[in-house]
Amino acid sequence: MxxxxxxxxxxxxxxxxxxxxxxxxxxxxxxxxxxxxxxxxxxxxxxxxxxxxxxxxxxxxxxxxxxxxxxxxxxxxxxxxxxxxxxxxxxxxxxxxxxxxxxxxxxxxxxxxxxxxxxxxxxxxxxxxxxxxxxxxxxxxxxxxxxxxxxxxxxxxxxxxxxxxxxxxxxxxxxxxxxxxxxxxxxxxxxxxxxxxxxxxxxxxxxxxxxxxxxxxxxxxHFKGVCHLYVDKDADLDKAFDILINGKTQRTGVCNALEGLLVHQDVAPAFLPRVAKAFADKGVRVHGDPASCVYFDKAEPMGDDDYGQEYLALEIAVRQVADFEGAIAHIDRFGSQHTEVIVTENAQAAADFQRRVDAAVVMANASSRFSDGGELGLGAEIGISTSKLxxxxxxxxxxxxxxxxxxxxxxxxxx
Amino acid sequence: MxxxxxxxxxxxxxxxxxxxxxxxxxxxxxxxxxxxxxxxxxxxxxxxxxxxxxxxxxxxxxxxxxxxxxxxxxxxxxxxxxxxxxxxxxxxxxxxxxxxxxxxxxxxxxxxxxxxxxxxxxxxxxxxxxxxxxxxxxxxxxxxxxxxxxxxxxxxxxxxxxxxxxxxxxxxxxxxxxxxxxxxxxxxxxxxxxxxxxxxxxxxxxxxxxxxxxxxxxxxxHFKGVCHLYVDKDADLDKAFDILINGKTQRTGVCNALEGLLVHQDVAPAFLPRVAKAFADKGVRVHGDPASCVYFDKAEPMGDDDYGQEYLALEIAVRQVADFEGAIAHIDRFGSQHTEVIVTENAQAAADFQRRVDAAVVMANASSRFSDGGELGLGAEIGISTSKLxxxxxxxxxxxxxxxxxxxxxxxxxx
Structure with a gap:
């Protein structure tokens, strides 16, 4: 033309x-x-x-x-x-x-x-x-x-x-x-x-x-941002809580908001009750696996193949994992290669996560909301690429x- | 499928x-x-x-x-x-x-x-x-x-x-x-x-x-390699000669061979007779502008719009240019963004050429034949890109x- x-x-x-x-x-x-x-x-x-x-x-x-x-x-x-x-x-x-x-x-x-x-x-x-x-x-x-x-x-x-x-x-x-x-x-x-x-x-x-x-x-x-937070067994649960609330509720309609929470089963009993209270206060709707749903008043049960949704709202998927490998496998299957976060005090686990997870931005102990050009020091941002070329x-x-x-x-x- | x-x-x-x-x-x-x-x-x-x-x-x-x-x-x-x-x-x-x-x-x-x-x-x-x-x-x-x-x-x-x-x-x-x-x-x-x-x-x-x-x-x-040598008015003509002969005749069927010679009009009378003799000895067929053709026994005249061919053979296009800007303009129009070479003893002209010419490899005082992964220190080469992404x-x-x-x-x- x-x-x-x-x-x-x-x-x-x-x-x-x-x-x-x-x-x-x-x-x-x-x-x-x-x-x-x-x-x-x-x-x-x-x-x-x-x-x-x-x-x-x-x-x-x-x-x-x-x-x-x-x-x-x-x-x-x-x-x-x-x-x-x-x-x-x-x-x-x-x-x-x-x-x-x-x-x-x-x-x-x-x-x-x-x-x-x-x-x-x-x-x-x-x-x-x-x-x-x-x-x-x-x-x-x-x-x-x-x-x-x-x-x-x-x-x-x-x-x-x-x-x-x-x-x-x-x-x-x-x-x-x-x-x-x-x-x-x-x-x-x-x-x-x-x-x-x-x-x-x-x-x-x-x-x-x-x-x-x-x-x-x-x-x-840049198709979508399905960002996860993985709370490791060695996590500082106060940090994990702050990073979770910030990532899910500070702004919801953005691609670096959290859409999934993965919790190591060993820390779930200590962590999820506190999360349940905060989510209830803030009106965050929860979808989850059966083991996690028990901690929430009105959580909706989720099938094993149903994860990976980009809610862009006060809504999140919660799942317990048996170990670090379980978190890696979930992210590998359901992540969108945008931003993935681990909270852990174990430096080796943090480094392994940062090395192994295939996403454009891989974080340890920081909010997914920092995943943008300005916050990463680029000055300004013309776009985000979730493909590698x-x-x-x-x-x-x-x-x-x-x-x-x-x-x-x-x-x-x-x- | x-x-x-x-x-x-x-x-x-x-x-x-x-x-x-x-x-x-x-x-x-x-x-x-x-x-x-x-x-x-x-x-x-x-x-x-x-x-x-x-x-x-x-x-x-x-x-x-x-x-x-x-x-x-x-x-x-x-x-x-x-x-x-x-x-x-x-x-x-x-x-x-x-x-x-x-x-x-x-x-x-x-x-x-x-x-x-x-x-x-x-x-x-x-x-x-x-x-x-x-x-x-x-x-x-x-x-x-x-x-x-x-x-x-x-x-x-x-x-x-x-x-x-x-x-x-x-x-x-x-x-x-x-x-x-x-x-x-x-x-x-x-x-x-x-x-x-x-x-x-x-x-x-x-x-x-x-x-x-x-x-x-x-x-x-990687579509093609239409590589030029520009012999500046401040060129060392011995270097220019060696780089020309190497670029055109060492191997012809390759994308980093020279396909075009641009000569500053001030040095053409000193440079082209020597080139004509060597090309005759080596059987290099010449196409050229009228001003250049006079130096060659059997050169074929070329129209102003006909440059930019990839011969991949003992064959070359020769053109005189009035000045540095003329060389830049010719390369801008007929180059293939592969490799472009200037020969000059003037460091400012070399730097200007290297800055201004839009090609993947821009050289001063070296043979275009060095434009490959091994010679540029990459170890080995999986391909050559002439697009910028x-x-x-x-x-x-x-x-x-x-x-x-x-x-x-x-x-x-x-x-």
Missing amino acids: AKAQAYAQKAAQAAKVLATLSTAQKNQVLKAMAQKLRQQHQPILKANETDMANGRDKGLSEAMLDRLLLTGPRIDAMADAIDFIAGLEDPVGKLRPVETRPNGLRIEKMRIPLGVVCMIYEARPNVTADAGALCLKSGNGVILRGGREALQSSLAIAAVLQQALVENGVPAEAITVVDDPDRELLLALLKQTDHIDLVIPRGGEGLIRFVTEQSRIPVIQ HAYGPMGLEALTTEKFVVTGVGQVRE | AKAQAYAQKAAQAAKVLATLSTAQKNQVLKAMAQKLRQQHQPILKANETDMANGRDKGLSEAMLDRLLLTGPRIDAMADAIDFIAGLEDPVGKLRPVETRPNGLRIEKMRIPLGVVCMIYEARPNVTADAGALCLKSGNGVILRGGREALQSSLAIAAVLQQALVENGVPAEAITVVDDPDRELLLALLKQTDHIDLVIPRGGEGLIRFVTEQSRIPVIQ HAYGPMGLEALTTEKFVVTGVGQVRE
């Missing part, structure tokens, strides 16, 4: 310009973007009113409408996020020594941008600013294909960001918003292998499966780059 | 066992493989005779038949390569510190295998042993889908390798040879996203395009792994 190709080609041309900018130049553009967002609330708020009115007409849920809503403080928060990204370390251009070969060739690797990233997301207008800034900082062009619901807001935000681009000599297409939420156009974009390097879908499992199935471009997959886990600026080999000789030839 | 799923599932189960092996255990298996290959020439040679006879009946070219042919020394060379891989550093399990967060959380990253790799290749039976050993060392299961021509040889080699696996308690399916070269089965394998993590095609452009188009699993792409350039053992986050706390929860 000619329109998709035009979007992709122009973004790729703009990306070539971005790849040549210095860190100082990129930060100057980012600071200009933040400043303009703070100064130009009106056009953005006006566009958002249109989206909100359409959303109400369409009967969007209150939660959806709240995600869609922009206010002065929310726009300022986007500007703050862009200033924060300007302050992050720039991965591009970093040269790291690898080795000097016996023939004297010096081998190094240099970080470079990927090229063009295509973000596909639903009704969150702030993704436009966040992803635009992260891609700019990492030297990548970005094509933003948001949902129909937030389209006017996204276009208005992008128009402001593009002013900052153009005033600093960067083509506006470095941050491209697809102005047509047509499905055929999306499908055509997902075939632009010559111009788009990476696709990052953000949204529900249906969106991600659709994009993965249709794309000919590599896709970062290119990136595994929260993705920051570095995950938007790759490395090339840089080889320096004095005239060597191969024998 | 049930057969493809069975192959993939069994390989994935075996990969789980591989992921738990220590470096010493993996090296023991590799050494047993090498020893058994040296001891069991007969069944392999016998199977190879069948493939060779079939190949002759089918009228395979002499070059193809030579690639297919196994001899005692060739089998011993495979064994040597496996011993060499046993001696390489094991990337799996390596823990590198990232940072300690202000809240005391310790963040590290640990290298882990990818899971299952599917190699798709043509008539080179030695790929069976090489890829099998590299995947084993990096803790990955491998599914080897070679061409029909080498099938009996591959199965015989794999049977020997599998003896070593099984005698050391590793499931034979850790190295799976697809015993049926059926195209439908291949297509079904390329859809096994739940069990196969990476597809590496090795062969001609047609094979790679087919696999890329059909696969739902990430594919390492996951790996860019020659891929060694590390490119067959990824990193997970390892987080260690003392009970921290999120506010």
Whole structure:
């Protein structure tokens, strides 16, 4: 489709310009973007009113409408996020020594941008600013294909960001918003292998499966977060309690919330009664194996094959395991390779768990809620990968780059 | 298709066992493989005779038949390569510190295998042993889908390798040879996203395009090598000459051979007459722009849009450029993102070239022929990526792994 190709080609041309900018130049553009967002609330708020009115007409849920809503403080928060990204370390251009070969060739690797990233997301207008800034900082062009619901807001935000681009000599297409939420156009974009390097879908499992199935471009997959807490026989039960309550109740609709509790049978009698009281107080609904259900007033019994659900609510599956191996086997079968946690005072058990569990983030004695880019020190997050190619886990600026080999000789030839 | 799923599932189960092996255990298996290959020439040679006879009946070219042919020394060379891989550093399990967060959380990253790799290749039976050993060392299961021509040889080699696996308690399916070269089965394998993590095609452009188009699993792409040598105005012309002759004539049918020569117009009068003489002596056919053609007896004139061909023969395109920017622009348009070389004594020009040129390997004052895994210090090479996701350039053992986050706390929860 000619329109998709035009979007992709122009973004790729703009990306070539971005790849040549210095860190100082990129930060100057980012600071200009933040400043303009703070100064130009009106056009953005006006566009958002249109989206909100359409959303109400369409009967969007209150939660959806709240995600869609922009206010002065929310726009300022986007500007703050862009200033924060300007302050992050720039991965591009970093040269790291690898080795000097016996023939004297010096081998190094240099970080470079990927090229063009295509973000596909639903009704969150702030993704436009966040992803635009992260891609700019990492030297990548970005094509933003948001949902129909937030389209006017996204276009208005992008128009402001593009002013900052153009005033600093960067083509506006470095941050491209697809102005047509047509499905055929999306499908055509997902075939632009010559111009788009990476696709990052953000949204529900249906969106991600659709994009993965249709794309000919590599896709970062993040299907779901079914995170477990395993309370080992050598656990400090106070720590386990705090980590459990934090992981399940601090925020529920997020992928790093706990969805499963595994308890070593030796500590269940000491641990679960306290858990039962707290869950009753906080209104956490419990599903469990028969041995665990006895500790809860209203637990619903669970079959051995029924685990692995992502509740995204005040709801959890509880199971006792006979030993450490039982916990490993449960996670191996029902985990989603997102985040898994052990609580134990036994350093060897912690290390074994961290080594053996196959998940993007494996923790000992800390809340699963720390499993995001900001909390892990990446500064900001463009997405989370639960597949292993290119990136595994929260993705920051570095995950938007790759490395090339840089080889320096004095005239060597191969024998 | 049930057969493809069975192959993939069994390989994935075996990969789980591989992921738990220590470096010493993996090296023991590799050494047993090498020893058994040296001891069991007969069944392999016998199977190879069948493939060779079939190949002759089918009228395979002499070059193809030579690639297919196994001899005692060739089998011993495979064994040597496996011993060499046993001696390489094991990337799996390596823990590198990232940072300690202000809240005391310790963040590290640990290298882990990818899971299952599917190699798709043509008539080179030695790929069976090489890829099998590299995947084993990096803790990955491998599914080897070679061409029909080498099938009996591959199965015989794999049977020997599998003896070593099984005698050391590793499931034979850790190295799976697809015993049926059926195209439908291949297509079904390329859809096994739940069990196969990476597809590496090795062969001609047609094979790679087919696999890329059909696969739902990430594919390492390596389409072609159109490598250029740019002789800068500040070049040492002796070095440039040696690097040119080495790059074009040492071996021609390889992707790191030179296919294009760019010469700064200021040094063309001093450089090209010498090149013309050497090319005439060595029988190198020349295509060129009008300004360059005058230096050659029988050069064929080239249109401005005709560059970028991969000759894989004693044949080269020669073009003069007005300046450094002209060389960058030519490579940007006609290069294949494989390997690009500048010869210059000007350190700033070398650094600018290395920074600005978008290729997996960018060299100053060294032959493009060094662009392979062994010569760049990777030990051995499983493939070369000319796309940027996951790996860019020659891929060694590390490119067959990824990193997970390892987080260690003392009970921290999120506010």
